[in-house]
Amino acid sequence: MNTPWKPAEQPSSFTFDADSEREIEEVLTKYPAARKASAVMPLLYIAQRQMGRQTGSAWIPLVAMDDIAARLDIAAIRVYEVASFYTMFNTQPIGRYHLQVCTTTPCWLRGSDDVTSACKKATGISTFGETSQDGLFTLTQVECLGACSNAPILQVDDDFYEDMDGPRTEALIAALRVGQYPKPGPSIDRAGSAPEGGRKTLLETTAPAPSGTE
Numbered sequence: 339m340n341t342p343w344k345p346a347e348q349p350s351s352f353t354f355d356a357d358s359e360r361e362i363e364e365v366l367t368k369y370p371a372a373r374k375a376s377a378v379m380p381l382l383y384i385a386q387r388q389m390g391r392q393t394g395s396a397w398i399p400l401v402a403m404d405d406i407a408a409r410l411d412i413a414a415i416r417v418y419e420v421a422s423f424y425t426m427f428n429t430q431p432i433g434r435y436h437l438q439v440c441t442t443t444p445c446w447l448r449g450s451d452d453v454t455s456a457c458k459k460a461t462g463i464s465t466f467g468e469t470s471q472d473g474l475f476t477l478t479q480v481e482c483l484g485a486c487s488n489a490p491i492l493q494v495d496d497d498f499y500e501d502m503d504g505p506r507t508e509a510l511i512a513a514l515r516v517g518q519y520p521k522p523g524p525s526i527d528r529a530g531s532a533p534e535g536g537r538k539t540l541l542e543t544t545a546p547a548p549s550g551t552e
Contacts (some may be wrong), residue, residue: 347431352401358388362409374410378420381406382427396436396495397428425480432476433469435514437461438493441479444486449503453490454479456507474515487531488524497522 354362365380382398385406390396398421407414421427428436437457441450457463457477461470466479483491488500492507499510499522506525513520528534 349399349401352385352399352405354385354405355388355392357391358384375412375416378406378410378412378417379424381409382417382421386427390495393431394434395431397431425478431469434474436476436478436493436495437511438478438480438483439466440481440483440489440491440493442482444482445490448489450490452504453492453502453507456504457492457511460508460511475511485531488528494522500524501526501528 361384362381365377365384366374369377382403385402386396386398389398389402400418403417403421404414407417410417421429439445439450439454439457441454445453454477457475458465461475461477463470463475463477466477469476480493483493483498485491485498485500488498490502492499492502492510494510494514499506499520501524502510510520510525524530526534527536529536
């Protein structure tokens with residue numbers, strides 16, 4: 339019987355490609371040899387990104403975790419523990435686009451239910467954890483993404499789409515479906531987490547000269 343993080347679709351082999359090897363070499367220079375086990379999270383990210391490039395599904399198979407364990411001279415179970423604990427690591431195949439809806443209180447108060455409903459409507463997914471029939475989308479419920487002032491947040495792969503609502507979510511998914519990747523960030527007229535429409539205070543473009551210096 340498979341555990342939730344150990345699917346049947348496990349490849350029999352995994353080899354880091356040249357791009358990943360260069361990344362790994364750079365990462366390992368940041369850790370003393372006696373502490374290289376601390377590189378487990380960066381190497382898991384590298385493996386996940388490579389699977390995304392090669393297969394269109396960004397996840398980490400067991401054979402990749404075994405390779406990482408061997409490189410870091412640690413027991414494989416230590417890599418499995420990290421990969422299965424953090425939700426940003428996918429331990430089973432996902433869709434081409436990973437839709438991650440924050441449903442923590444600030445996002446929920448600002449309409450994350452509408453974002454979730456729009457994701458389901460636009461993809462045909464019925465519940466969190468599922469992948470659409472066409473294999474393009476996986477829908478996941480996540481905890482606070484740390485951008486509460488711009489709630490609700492829909493994370494797509496590694497990018498944040500902010501100030502979302504139902505129609506904007508459906509439009510985003512429609513663009514992704516045809517291979518377009520809209521610019522992430524606020525979906526309303528604001529810069530960063532500034533107020534909608536621009537600043538309301540500190541409107542001067544240059545600071546006045548200090549008194550007595552004129």
